[in-house]
Amino acid sequence: MEEPEMQLKVKKVTDKFTESLYVLANEPSVALYRLQEHVRRSLPELAQHKSDMQNWEEQSQGAIYTVEYACSAIKNMTDSSVYFKSIDSLLKHAIAVKDQLNAAQGRSNVAQQAKNPPATS
Structure with a gap:
């Protein structure tokens, strides 16, 4: 080359x-x-x-x-539903006791009126 x-x-x-x-x-x-x-x-x-x-x-x-x-x-x-149920039963019991007291007081008033009739003028 x-x-x-x-x-x-x-x-x-x-x-x-x-x-x-x-x-x-x-x-x-x-x-x-x-x-x-x-x-x-x-x-x-x-x-x-x-x-x-x-x-x-x-x-x-x-x-x-x-x-x-x-x-x-x-x-x-x-x-808390347990507490509400307890409150409900206590309220029902309180209402029942109140009704018993009212009934006893009503009987007491009727008995007293029977013993001492009102004076008529």
């Missing part, structure tokens, strides 16, 4: 090799640039989504607390 032709082939090979090395050397920085670009574009939207999710979580926690409190109040009301 001739010298100029060989030099041309060597130059082509070295140019391709140099280009390959240049691409390989710059590939990580290009990738990092693309990542940085992607993060810069998507980060504000992701931050907004995070903020929204935190707000929804707080609202959900408040609603859960309210429901748990309401369930607790209802459970306490059903547990």
Whole structure:
């Protein structure tokens, strides 16, 4: 082979090799640039989504607390039915005793009137 032709082939090979090395050397920085670009574009939207999710979580926690409190109040009301039944029976007993006292007082008044008739003028 001739010298100029060989030099041309060597130059082509070295140019391709140099280009390959240049691409390989710059590939990580290009990738990092693309990542940085992607993060810069998507980060504000992701931050907004995070903020929204935190707000929804707080609202959900408040609603859960309210429901748990309401369930607790209802459970306490059903547990208190025993006390209401006791109060009901005590009130019925008190009414019966009052009726007995009224009846006894009425008999006492009738007996006293029979012993001491009213004076007629």
